[in-house]
Amino acid sequence: MDNINSTTRFSDITQKIILTQTDTTVGFLSQNGTKLAQIKSRPPTKPFIKVYKNFKSLAYDKVRIPNKQKNRVRRAKQSSFIIKTRSFRVAHPILQSTLLQNLSWSYSTSANESGKKFLRNFCEEKADIIIEDKIGLFENKASKLYKINNKKIVRLR
Structure with missing residues (x-):
């Protein structure tokens, strides 16, 4: 179900x-950080994780993954990575929404106020577009977060 709270349908997505429900938990997605x-x-100085829909989009954005870590990043599921100061994740949308398939990347964050639990009313007030399937929206654990470089990998979350 795509629920739009705007008078101009998809004017500037x-x-x-x-x-929406992301591959890990319910979240806000936008290209406007x-x-x-x-x-x-x-x-505003705290960065967001940038989620790409595929590795082609990641390469187009010129994110250079160290050679020793390429296989790990390619095979990772529900994992986010930090290389130098850039954080990213490659996640295929779990919902069959044409709206999400048209975005090559977006910033992602959990759908709650900073440090608080998921409250549906709060999220619905703040969202311009709500994408939900028959399962609904539910809070789950966040993605694993790794800081990687050419020599080592450190799990942060």
Whole structure:
């Protein structure tokens, strides 16, 4: 189900806040990091994880993965990575929404206020677009987070 709270249908999808079930937990997706930071009540300097729909989009954005870690990143499921100052994840959308398939990347964050639990009413008020299937929206554990470089890998979450 695609629920739109806008009078102009899909006018500029890159500026909208999307509430959906991600591959790990319920989350906000958007290409507008400033708007996401305002909704989450968090400092704008704290970066978001950038989620790519495939490895081609990741390569197009010029993210260079160290050679020793390429297989690990390619085979990882529900995992996010930090290389230098860039955090990213490659996740195929679990919902068959044409809206999400058209976005090659988006910033991702859990759908809650910073440091609080998931509240459906709060999320529905803040989202411009709600994408939900018959299973619904549910909170689950976040993705694993690894900091990698050419020599080592450290699990942060």
